[in-house]
Amino acid sequence: MNKMEKALNELGHMDELAVQESPVHAMNAGAKLLCTVIYILVVMSFNKYDLSGLIPMLLWPVFMYQMSGIPVRTCFYKLRIVLPLVMAVGLFNPIFDREIMLHIGNIGVSGGVISMLTLMLKGVLCLMASFLLVATTPFDNICAALRRVHFPAMLVTLLLLTYRYVGVMTEELAVMTDAYHLRAPGQKGIHVSAWGSFLGQLLLRSMDRAQELYSSMLLRGYHQHFHYAPIKPFKFSDAVFLILSIAFFAIVKYVNVSELMGMFLVR
Amino acid sequence: MHMADALLAPAVAATMYVASGAAAGVSISKLRKDDEPAKLPTMAVAAAVVFAGQMINYTIPGTGSSGHMCGGMMLSALLGPYAGFLSMIVVLAIQCLFFADGGLMALGANCWNMAFYGCFVGYFLIWKPIIQSKWFGADKSALRKRIIVSSILGCVITLQLGAFSVVLETSLSGITELPFGAFLGLMQPIHLAIGLIEGLITAAVLCFVFDSRPELLRDVDEVGVSGLTAKRSLKGTIGILAIVALVVGGGLSLFASGNPDGLEWALFGNTDGGYSSNMGLDEENFGVSSQAAEKAESIQEKTSILPDYAFPDSESAAGTTVSGIVGSAMVAGVALLICLAGGFFRKKKKQS
Numbered sequence: 179m180n181k182m183e184k185a186l187n188e189l190g191h192m193d194e195l196a197v198q199e200s201p202v203h204a205m206n207a208g209a210k211l212l213c214t215v216i217y218i219l220v221v222m223s224f225n226k227y228d229l230s231g232l233i234p235m236l237l238w239p240v241f242m243y244q245m246s247g248i249p250v251r252t253c254f255y256k257l258r259i260v261l262p263l264v265m266a267v268g269l270f271n272p273i274f275d276r277e278i279m280l281h282i283g284n285i286g287v288s289g290g291v292i293s294m295l296t297l298m299l300k301g302v303l304c305l306m307a308s309f310l311l312v313a314t315t316p317f318d319n320i321c322a323a324l325r326r327v328h329f330p331a332m333l334v335t336l337l338l339l340t341y342r343y344v345g346v347m348t349e350e351l352a353v354m355t356d357a358y359h360l361r362a363p364g365q366k367g368i369h370v371s372a373w374g375s376f377l378g379q380l381l382l383r384s385m386d387r388a389q390e391l392y393s394s395m396l397l398r399g400y401h402q403h404f405h406y407a408p409i410k411p412f413k414f415s416d417a418v419f420l421i422l423s424i425a426f427f428a429i430v431k432y433v434n435v436s437e438l439m440g441m442f443l444v445r
Numbered sequence: 446m447h448m449a450d451a452l453l454a455p456a457v458a459a460t461m462y463v464a465s466g467a468a469a470g471v472s473i474s475k476l477r478k479d480d481e482p483a484k485l486p487t488m489a490v491a492a493a494v495v496f497a498g499q500m501i502n503y504t505i506p507g508t509g510s511s512g513h514m515c516g517g518m519m520l521s522a523l524l525g526p527y528a529g530f531l532s533m534i535v536v537l538a539i540q541c542l543f544f545a546d547g548g549l550m551a552l553g554a555n556c557w558n559m560a561f562y563g564c565f566v567g568y569f570l571i572w573k574p575i576i577q578s579k580w581f582g583a584d585k586s587a588l589r590k591r592i593i594v595s596s597i598l599g600c601v602i603t604l605q606l607g608a609f610s611v612v613l614e615t616s617l618s619g620i621t622e623l624p625f626g627a628f629l630g631l632m633q634p635i636h637l638a639i640g641l642i643e644g645l646i647t648a649a650v651l652c653f654v655f656d657s658r659p660e661l662l663r664d665v666d667e668v669g670v671s672g673l674t675a676k677r678s679l680k681g682t683i684g685i686l687a688i689v690a691l692v693v694g695g696g697l698s699l700f701a702s703g704n705p706d707g708l709e710w711a712l713f714g715n716t717d718g719g720y721s722s723n724m725g726l727d728e729e730n731f732g733v734s735s736q737a738a739e740k741a742e743s744i745q746e747k748t749s750i751l752p753d754y755a756f757p758d759s760e761s762a763a764g765t766t767v768s769g770i771v772g773s774a775m776v777a778g779v780a781l782l783i784c785l786a787g788g789f790f791r792k793k794k795k796q797s
Contacts, residue, residue, distance in 0.1 A: 181500045181502075182500050185544070188543065189543055192543055218450050218548070218550045219458075219550060221450070221451075222450055222453060222550060223454070223455045226619065226620060229773075230770070230772060230773050233773045233776050234776045236777075236780055237776065237779060237780055237783065240780040240783050240784060241783050243787075244783055244788075245787070247787075256544070259447075259545050259546050260451075260546075263448070263449060264449050264451050264452060267452060267620065267621045267623065270621060270622060270623040271621065271623075273622075274622035274623060274624070280770075282770070290622060293622070297451050297452075298451075300450070300451035301449050301450070301451035304450035304451055304549070304550070305449075305450075305548070307549075308450075308541070308542065308545070308548065309545065311542075311549075312543060317542075320542075330469075330470075332473050332476065332485070332531070333469065333531060333535070335485060336485060336488055336489055336492070336531055336532070336535050337535050337538060337539075339485065339486060339488075339489030340488075340489040340493050340532070340539060342489075343489050343490050343492075344493045344496050344497065344539060347490070347493040347494050347496065347497040348496070348500070350497070351500070351501065355501065365504065366502065366504055367501070367502035367503050367504035368502065368503045368504060369504055370503075370504065370506050373503055373645075373646055374649035374650050374652050374653030375653050377494070377498045377501065377650050378649075378650050378653030378657070379653075381491070381523075381650070382657060382661075384491070384493075384494055385487060385491065385658075385661060388487040388489070388490040388491075391486045391490075392485070392486045392487075395486065434772075435772065435776065436768075436772030436773040436775070437768050438772065439771075439772035439776065440768030440770065440771035440772030441768045443772075443775070444768045
């Protein structure tokens with residue numbers, strides 16, 4: 179399977195996850211979007227040494243994943259893309275910051291190690307939250323929610339159209355890549371002599387098709403506005419969910435829950 | 446170069462959202478004013494091609510590795526800077542949402558680093574002036590050369606700007622201990638090489654478009670060169686590109702091995718006045734045990750102490766950290782319980 183087919187599978191899988199049924203799937207898309215944004219902002223705002231304070235933030239995504247029935251495995255599979263850069267940046271912290279901050283037994287743990295771990299945890303948490311949003315909300319619902327908060331219509335339409343064509347183009351390129359490799363066995367990528375023509379051919383064909391597409395859109399009565407399927411309305415339960423979640427974030431942000439819980443045991 | 450949420454502080458992320466949002470607002474109003482709704486499907490299709498096209502591996506001649514193409518520069522050459530910018534935003538948003546490439550809150554920063562420079566700087570300062578210039582003469586092959594030069598220059602310069610912004614945003618967020626200069630020394634050379642390769646690939650694609658359908662490229666039809674729809678002869682161009690790639694690739698690898706990395710230089714050449722320019726060769730004055738290094742160490746010690754964090758020296762502070770660890774373990778236990786409970790209820794639901 180080549181890279182593009184893998185990407186197609188991933189896209190298809192996300193679409194499948196998004197139309198399942200669960201309490202989280204049934205929520206209003208706007209409420210989920212708002213909650214995800216606040217969650218990520220709170221996670222980002224933690225001090226780089228505040229590992230113990232950050233850990234309880236894990237509870238919200240864990241709870242939500244359980245409620246929605248989304249396999250965490252799928253989310254962690256995506257970490258392969260997020261973690262390398264985060265780790266590349268974080269790995270230097272133990273080298274530069276060697277101030278010993280705490281002792282576990284005889285082993286001194288430096289500030290750099292703590293800040294590195296905090297950074298990695300932040301990376302994991304932010305990914306878990308945004309993945310949850312996309313995996314429990316169909317993309318057109320997210321777009322409809324964006325439209326509700328007066329996100330520019332042009333950008334939302336562009337998002338929807340591009341999302342539609344990403345699948346088509348990726349499939350087309352996957353077939354082209356397969357065909358190319360069958361005729362050039364043992365070759366790793368696209369040879370220099372085909373650098374321009376390979377993508378260029380597809381580009382030219384697609385640009386022409388886009389014009390025909392626009393004509394057909396006009397014939398079907400398009401006048402710069404999309405009509406969205408009715409999205410799930412904002413219910414009382416959504417308000418409760420929003421308030422409880424934000425309250426939880428606030429508590430974890432301003433009270434070190436880990437330390438409080440630990441004190442019950444230690445003292 | 447896609448930044449994750451973890452690498453940014455909320456204030457920096459918000460600032461970048463405002464900056465990118467402003468650029469997007471200008472682009473939207475500009476497109477509306479020009480009344481180009483017909484462009485929308487073209488933008489979407491071009492964005493999708495760029496998205497998929499970035500997954501193609503192009504073999505770099507003479508090396509075992511492969512390169513990718515530069516989306517911003519290509520989109521702005523095809524669609525113009527405003528439409529190109531919006532298309533790039535959409536590509537980045539889909540990459541972020543569905544492929545976890547970059548974070549939701551880091552999207553503003555990513556749009557700025559990759560789309561803004563690629564589309565606006567790349568178009569207004571590089572593509573347009575070079576295409577409209579009189580470089581290389583006035584015939585068709587001269588125009589092709591100008592396309593190649595502006596593609597390569599555009600990709601290199603916009604990628605350098607993007608890499609610089611990544612370093613700046615990360616450093617301002619206070620996430621990394623890596624000194625600004627050392628981080629910069631790591632990022633810029635890597636992206637110089639990437640930019641060159643991306644530039645060559647982008648040039649190849651744009652040359653192909655130029656040979657077959659020159660009217661699709663921005664500013665090209667306005668230049669007024671006769672006989673634009675001539676037969677395509679890509680082989681010569683690609684041959685030149687291959688040679689350039691080889692020379693550049695070889696040259697770069699020499700450069701890369703000659704100066705191992707900026708990090709080492711910053712580690713050993715760290716003086717209190719900044720970073721020395723002698724790349725750490727003078728072991729006596731700038732080495733590990735030199736006076737300068739000791740001074741730097743003492744400064745680092747002074748600045749890295751966090752007043753309100755528990756240190757092992759104080760009795761009570763040690764207590765807090767211990768309870769912190771125990772508490773974290775308990776939180777992990779609670780998380781595990783939630784998982785078990787979730788699994789239990791789901792099983793029950795399935796049975797019923």
